[in-house]
Amino acid sequence: YGASRIFYYNSIMRHYLEVPQLSAVMGPCIAGGAYLPALSDVIVMVEGSSFMGLGGPNLVKGATGQEVESEELGGALTHNAISGVAHYRVEDDRACIARLRELVAELPPAERPEPSPEAAPPARDPSDAYDLFPENHRQPYRMEEVLDTILDEGSLEEFQADFAREMLTGVGSLMGHRVGVIANRRGMFKAADGGAPRFGGIVYADSAEKVAYFMDTCDRHRIPLLFVQDVSGFMVGTEAEHSGIIRAGARMVESMACARVPKIVLTLNHASGAGYYAMAGQGFDPDFIFTWPTGRMGVMEGESAVRAIYGPKLDAAAASGEELDEDTQEAIEHTREEYERQLDARYAAARGFVDAIIYPEETRDVLEFALRTALNNPAPHIGAFTLPDDA
Missing domain, CATH: 3.90.226.10 (2-enoyl-CoA Hydratase; Chain A, domain 1)
Structure with a gap:
């Protein structure tokens, strides 16, 4: 043997x-x-x-x-x-x-653990988020500082901190409850192997594998998951495809969908495309979905939609040096405006795509209440899986 x-x-x-x-x-x-x-x-x-x-x-x-x-x-x-x-x-x-x-010491007991009596306040006042979070949704910020307004002070232990840094994974505490945090970082990140820098808010093959492994580990250790969304999608292009991003992304989605622990979502900014799905989007029946007023949920941003729909016309106009005709310009502007309207957090909330719009100063209390509620529901937390009548 x-x-x-x-x-x-x-x-x-x-x-x-x-x-x-x-x-x-x-x-x-x-x-x-x-x-x-x-x-x-x-x-x-x-x-x-x-x-x-x-x-x-x-x-x-x-x-x-x-x-x-x-x-x-x-x-x-x-x-x-x-x-x-x-x-x-x-x-x-x-x-x-x-x-x-x-x-x-962090491994779960046989029975469902009660909140730790050593729960600490956050490192930052929750209202500090207004200063930490940029007004322009395209600007970078430090996710760690935002999490300092939500989690118990000093509780976050980052998992694989040096690897695929565009994604933050780690175990922390929320008012004494242990919780696995999965968050998108914004900004640019230097590749550890000397390769091309990486964009924050984008899921790469490495980061998808990192998150999938982390979710599997949290699921085995019965640690609830908190998804903090600011994701624009999965990386595209030749290098991404050659890295096996389709398979890695599918593994991330499967691990998230099959996790039996409570899943709670907080959208801070972008929540677009397949990246939104992989970060426990609505279709995967997480226990609760909350968003800040700054949340932007949709298939893609308006500029991306314009490029997808009118790309050939834009390229032809740029090559010829001619302006687009008036009808096309109006259609492009209408597309931008319509996407901007539908990306608004109020649009999602009005249609039940999120459970509530919450403000930074109440986020910690709301998340703790939601987590406590979810923990009182029996596992597995995999939503209502319904077969058709003729199955």
Whole structure:
């Protein structure tokens, strides 16, 4: 049997018996041994001393002729920022053991946990969100600062903080309730592997896989999910397609749809296209959907719609140097105005697409009430799945 029996038992315990598994990589973990931590829910690696790889530097040189240092090949930073295999990196062995103890302490008891008596106020006054959130919906901001107005102070532990940074995932507390946070960051993000920078608010293949794994872990650990939406969609183009974004996106959607824990949605800004679906959009029956007055829910933005409908005419006019005819200009302007009207949060609320429009200063209280309500409903939280009468 060899090591395969260990892999077999670990896999069965994790998926069928739902026994949480945590791994600390504090030294070399090579060849088949690298699969052992990879079969865990969470991997913690130590900077400078830990290594994971199917082959070490010497084997790589003998097999391929490539010369590479162990840290670049499979060190803590490599697996946290580039490959996404690991989930946390710490500075030394002592910090690694401390992190494992924290993770064990956060595991759910057999019965539904009550809110922690150590619930803390938020790091920022909720009304600070008016200053943190930009007036122009296209401008970037720091999602972490916005979350500081909602979550208990110091409670957010970011998951895979170095990997696919356009998406923020982590476990925090909301008035003592543990909650898994999935949020879209805005702005531009430097690629850890030296590749092209990434756009915030866009879901890439890596970020979809990151979120899917995080949701699966939260589901096994019975941690409710809070989706904080500011998403414009999935990345498109040759590079995106070659990265397998369709499969990764489908995995993200499937993990979200099948999660048995409560799912609560807060829309801050954009909520467009397939990205909106993947972030627990209305069609997936999350327990509650709330939006700030700044929420913009729709298939796409007005400018994107203009481009999709009138792209050939716009390109032809630009190439010839001629202006568009008056009817086309009026149609384009009407499209912009109509999309702007339908993107308004009040349009969505009036049609029942959201449960309520809430303000930043009441967000924390409303979310806690919704979370408490959802936790009192029996699992699984997968909505009303109804078969047709003739099925």
